Amino acid sequence: MSQRLDYLSAAPNTMQLLFKQEAHITQQFKSDEMLSLSLLTLIKLRVSQINQCGFCIDMHNKEAIIEGETMERLVSLVSWPVMPCYNEREKVALRWSEALINKEAISDEQYNKTLAQFGESGLVEITVAVNAINSWNTIARSFLPAVGSYTS
Numbered sequence: 001m002s003q004r005l006d007y008l009s010a011a012p013n014t015m016q017l018l019f020k021q022e023a024h025i026t027q028q029f030k031s032d033e034m035l036s037l038s039l040l041t042l043i044k045l046r047v048s049q050i051n052q053c054g055f056c057i058d059m060h061n062k063e064a065i066i067e068g069e070t071m072e073r074l075v076s077l078v079s080w081p082v083m084p085c086y087n088e089r090e091k092v093a094l095r096w097s098e099a100l101i102n103k104e105a106i107s108d109e110q111y112n113k114t115l116a117q118f119g120e121s122g123l124v125e126i127t128v129a130v131n132a133i134n135s136w137n138t139i140a141r142s143f144l145p146a147v148g149s150y151t152s
Helices: 012-031 037-050 054-066 071-082 088-101 108-143
Strands: none
Touching: 012 037, 012 108, 037 054, 037 071, 037 088, 037 108, 054 071, 054 108, 071 088, 088 108
């Protein structure tokens, strides 16, 4: 595989915008009582799995372990709908995230269920978080940083 450019060095101002967005999203998930960092990590990891982004999967697995996530939940994430280790709120958020990434039409039922679980601001925050990790996945899949090179 050929060496690809270092996107952080090639466009530092543009990349800084994404880092600022990431910091904002993290702060919102920390401070909103309807959200949590654990939920954010699950969303990032599941979207990265769907997008087949090895760098991001590696990174978010490492972050999840540091945050205290269990191996059972990390390994089971690929089949979350049938796994009892995820609560209803997590399943609603993961269902919403997958629908967005898979470009599915959002039914009124799904919208209302997600809105009921997370409130207006929480629904927006989850949607923006999905958009953000999708952007990061696109960048990493384009420029192929070495899987395993992420350190916290």
